[in-house]
Amino acid sequence: MRAVLVGMIAASALLLAANVQADADLAKNSGCLNCHNVDTKLVGPSLKEIAAKYADQDDASAYLAGKIKNGSNGVWGPVPMPPNAMVSDENAKVLADFILSLK
Numbered sequence: 001m002r003a004v005l006v007g008m009i010a011a012s013a014l015l016l017a018a019n020v021q022a023d024a025d026l027a028k029n030s031g032c033l034n035c036h037n038v039d040t041k042l043v044g045p046s047l048k049e050i051a052a053k054y055a056d057q058d059d060a061s062a063y064l065a066g067k068i069k070n071g072s073n074g075v076w077g078p079v080p081m082p083p084n085a086m087v088s089d090e091n092a093k094v095l096a097d098f099i100l101s102l103k
Helices: 002-029 047-054 060-068 088-098
Strands: none
Touching: 002 088, 047 060, 047 088, 060 088
């Protein structure tokens, strides 16, 4: 019984790691990492700074997905974030959830 439980935990950890990698790949392929780094400010704030700012906001995922799709101006300074019309609504949600997971 214990071996089965340990196996299930290990399999879950592998799936979680694969999901995080897939989401990081989506961020790269969607152009997010052209202006954002995970840990440090580039053109825009780091993804971890974004996660920290919206961590306690109830609708943070939907809010960030909207910013990803429609762009933003003046939230993090004078440099606007252009809209990402090529990112689907589903992928914008995945990206927002990925960002929020980076606390």
